[in-house]
Amino acid sequence: MHDVTSKGAAKSAATAMPGRSPNYAALHKRFPTIPYLRNYARRNIPGFAFEYADGGAGADTGIAHNWAALDAVELVPRYGVMTQLPPTDIELFGKRYAAPVGIAPMGGPAIVWPGADLLLAKAAQRARIPYVLGVAGGTTVELAGEAAPDVFWFQLYRFAHNEHAIGFDLVRRAESAGANVLMLTLDVPVRTTRTREVRGGLGGEFRPNARMIAEMMTSPKWLMGIVQNGYPRFANIRTYAGTNAGTNETIRFARREMGGAFSWDEVARYRDRWKRPFVVKGILHSADAEKALSLGVDGLIVSNHGGRQIEALPPPIDCLPAVVRAVGGKMTVLMDSGVRSGTDVVRALALGAQAAFAGKAFLWGLGALGNEGPGHVIDLLIEEVKAAMGQIGARNVAETRSVEVRHPGAFRFGA
Numbered sequence: 313m314h315d316v317t318s319k320g321a322a323k324s325a326a327t328a329m330p331g332r333s334p335n336y337a338a339l340h341k342r343f344p345t346i347p348y349l350r351n352y353a354r355r356n357i358p359g360f361a362f363e364y365a366d367g368g369a370g371a372d373t374g375i376a377h378n379w380a381a382l383d384a385v386e387l388v389p390r391y392g393v394m395t396q397l398p399p400t401d402i403e404l405f406g407k408r409y410a411a412p413v414g415i416a417p418m419g420g421p422a423i424v425w426p427g428a429d430l431l432l433a434k435a436a437q438r439a440r441i442p443y444v445l446g447v448a449g450g451t452t453v454e455l456a457g458e459a460a461p462d463v464f465w466f467q468l469y470r471f472a473h474n475e476h477a478i479g480f481d482l483v484r485r486a487e488s489a490g491a492n493v494l495m496l497t498l499d500v501p502v503r504t505t506r507t508r509e510v511r512g513g514l515g516g517e518f519r520p521n522a523r524m525i526a527e528m529m530t531s532p533k534w535l536m537g538i539v540q541n542g543y544p545r546f547a548n549i550r551t552y553a554g555t556n557a558g559t560n561e562t563i564r565f566a567r568r569e570m571g572g573a574f575s576w577d578e579v580a581r582y583r584d585r586w587k588r589p590f591v592v593k594g595i596l597h598s599a600d601a602e603k604a605l606s607l608g609v610d611g612l613i614v615s616n617h618g619g620r621q622i623e624a625l626p627p628p629i630d631c632l633p634a635v636v637r638a639v640g641g642k643m644t645v646l647m648d649s650g651v652r653s654g655t656d657v658v659r660a661l662a663l664g665a666q667a668a669f670a671g672k673a674f675l676w677g678l679g680a681l682g683n684e685g686p687g688h689v690i691d692l693l694i695e696e697v698k699a700a701m702g703q704i705g706a707r708n709v710a711e712t713r714s715v716e717v718r719h720p721g722a723f724r725f726g727a
């Protein structure tokens with residue numbers, strides 16, 4: 313495993329874990345849980361932006377299955393051990409974070425709220441939780457590195473043309489920008505249809521029709537954000553499309569240059585180039601986890617892309633125990649897809665994940681609360697993690713792993 317900090321630095325970070333935001337109590341009254349943010353976001357931003365954030369593949373059944381699988385995991389409490397709410401800090405890849413919760417990489421948070429990428433980065437830095445900038449995101453690796461120096465990770469899709477010239481250049485830039493972890497996403501071998509995104513009007517190039525224009529006009533705060541920040545563009549990819557490339561030119565360039573399945577040979581090449589912690593995202597099968605381990609990969613995100621690829625993929629929470637059995641202890645195992653509460657995070661911890669990440673929850677926060685959204689989602693998740701740990705009698709994150717769990721959906725590979 314590749315460390316990025318000295319032991320001393322890790323220790324001093326642990327003693328300075330931040331608390332929740334000053335406005336938490338007021339926000340908590342209006343939005344006591346993450347689903348309230350989702351309901352409000354639906355009305356607060358243009359319909360096409362909400363459909364982009366909220367919709368999945370096909371008829372959204374993959375999303376529903378992710379939620380149902382998490383809901384089905386039951387934790388059996390032990391009493392008589394706790395006197396106060398437990399600490400939530402953890403270590404990932406040699407670095408201390410305030411909680412076992414992270415922000416998953418996303419391509420278009422700035423569609424949901426203008427300027428969102430840097431809002432997410434800054435909120436994560438303040439709270440000291442991992443923030444993963446997506447290569448297709450709305451800010452550059454350089455700006456993300458400045459905004460979140462201690463917690464910044466970078467996610468890459470496949471740019472294979474010209475011997476991976478763009479992919480390798482992005483890796484070089486991410487390294488100079490101080491990215492702590494490189495994450496390769498493996499679970500988008502093909503482009504699939506996200507039905508609500510297409511129906512909302514964002515299936516390809518940005519060409520607003522009359523309905524979309526009306527939606528923008530009736531979302532004044534969102535529109536003001538666009539006036540201040542400009543329309544979202546692929547900030548990292550734009551550099552390669554040409555200095556003056558507009559949004560649609562960059563979209564066309566990205567569609568041409570980006571995509572296809574990373575082969576294991578390619579994963580090995582990126583592993584060789586990147587000397588810091590290296591993670592692959594989108595693993596569901598324990599044999600793929602073992603393959604990644606054999607190539608020297610340091611960590612995995614067990615994920616089905618939040619139900620956005622095809623609906624038939626199993627919920628990651630159900631694959632997690634088999635993956636942990638296959639590689640746990642030798643790799644850092646993380647999980648995402650369907651996390652809507654701190655209780656879901658603790659379910660993932662109890663089944664062997666070292667931390668859980670969320671995507672849509674942060675977009676709902678942005679859609680409902682704009683600038684204050686990311687901070688409130690982090691606060692809710694951390695408060696709920698503490699409450700769930702306290703309820704089951706876990707005095708620290710490590711102890712969540714010894715709780716008795718009923719897990720009806722657990723997947724058995726080869727059975």
Ligand SMILES: Cc1cc2nc3c(=O)[nH]c(=O)nc-3n(C[C@H](O)[C@H](O)[C@H](O)COP(=O)(O)O)c2cc1C
Pocket residue numbers: 364365378416417418419420421446447448449467497593615616617618619620648649650651669670671672673675
């Ligand atoms: C709008 C949106 C855009 C996303 N873009 C990316 C991306 O560019 N790269 C990537 O690896 N994952 C991407 N994801 C997937 C997330 O990283 C994560 O796996 C997923 O959102 C987790 O599920 P959840 O939304 O239920 O929390 C995206 C997810 C959403 C909702």
